[in-house]
Every structure is written in C-alpha cells, then in structure tokens.
C-alpha cells in the first residue's frame with residue numbers, strides 16, 4: 056500500500072508542476088494586451104485624422120475650382136466694364152466687378168485658413184504615424200520574446216511530464232480514477248494528515264481512522280473532503296533527536 060501511496064504522491068507532484076507551468080504558459084500571451092489596446096486606440100485616432108484630412112483636401116480642391124471660375128468671371132466683368140457704352144451699362148459692370156472681387160477675396164482668405172489647417176493636421180498625422188510604428192515594433196519584439204518563453208515552458212512541461220504515463224500504469228485503476236476525479240474537483244487529490252487534521256479540509260479525522268493510517272496497510276479517504284489521506288510523519292519522519 057505504501058508503494059501505491061508513493062506513486063500517487065509522485066503523480067501529484069508531477070501534475071502540480073505541469074499545472075503551474077501550463078498556467079504560466081497560458082498567461083504569457085495576455086501580457087501584450089495593454090500594448091495591443093494602446094496600438095488599436097492610436098490606429099483608430101490616426102484613421103480618424105486621415106479621413107478628416109482627405110475630406111478637407113477635397114473641400115480645398117472644390118474651393119480652388121470655384122476660385123478659378125470666379126477669377127474667370129472677374130475677367131469677363133472687367134472686359135464688360137471696358138466695353139460699356141452707356142452709364143447704365145458701366146454701373147452694372149462696375150457693380151459686378153466689385154462683387155466678384157469681394158467673393159474672390161473671401162474665398163482666398165478661406166483657402167489660406169484651410170491650407171494652414173491642412174499643414175498642421177499633416178504634422179499631427181506624421182507624429183502619430185511614427186508613434187504607431189514604434190508601438191508596432193515594440194509589440195513585435197514583445198511577442199517574439201513571449202514566443203521564446205512559451206517554447207521554453209512547453210519544453211519544461213514535456214520534461215516534467217516524462218515518466219507520468221509509466222507512473223500511472225503502476226497505480227491501481229480504481230485509485231487512479233479516484234485520483235483523477237479529486238484532482239479535477241478539488242484541485243489536488245492526496246493530502247497529508249498532521250496531528251490528526253486533514254490538511255486538505257482542516258477537519259480532525261476520527262481517532263480510529265488516524266490509527267488505521269498509522270498502520271499504512273490501506274489507502275483511506277478523508278470523510279469530509281474525500282481526499283486520499285496519509286499521516287505525514289509516516290513518510291517524512293521528524294528528524295531523530297541528536298544522540299546523547
């Protein structure tokens with residue numbers, strides 16, 4: 056029976072180690088999440104800026120076309136003014152020239168403002184562009200580091216699991232099933248009893264059971280948590296008192 060208990064404990068040690076390594080492996084890729092979020096946010100902002108820039112550029116182009124048309128209209132108003140024969144014609148042409156000049160001035164002022172705005176948003180975009188590029192590089196570098204660590208952990212898991220199947224083959228099927236069920240339900244299956252108390256659930260076990268455990272003739276289960284129990288001092292005897 057002691058052999059079976061030792062096999063179960065050995066299996067538990069392997070399973071705990073593998074579980075711990077696997078948790079570390081699972082958690083590694085989540086480390087880049089804050090960086091990914093930052094990058095997505097910046098990319099979103101950059102996309103918005105680019106859309107706005109494109110819209111402004113379209114608007115500027117339209118304004119420039121209108122300006123060209125107005126300048127054309129001004130030229131024809133000027134030639135009408137020169138060719139006017141009557142005072143009435145002259146007044147009308149003169150008003151038209153003034154109107155065209157005014158709207159050309161207004162539009163030129165608008166265009167100047169828009170050109171300035173375009174230049175400053177171009178600067179903002181190129182700054183964001185380099186920030187995004189930098190974050191992307193950082194992300195790639197971190198992911199590469201993580202990939203190395205994940206691989207290393209996978210190697211450690213394989214190493215820790217070596218011999219696991221052979222060990223399981225040595226354990227009686229019924230106990231193996233109990234072990235697997237408990238490990239799944241309670242986290243771990245085999246628990247020491249110290250001073251009559253099950254360390255799995257902190258219950259004091261009945262004295263008769265504690266006596267049975269001392270004989271090491273059978274595998275027993277804790278009446279409360281169901282874990283397979285053993286008396287710790289039977290496997291790790293306290294250090295012998297120094298000889299006197």
Ligand SMILES: [Zn+2]
Nearest residue numbers: 253256277280
């Ligand atoms: Zn218990």
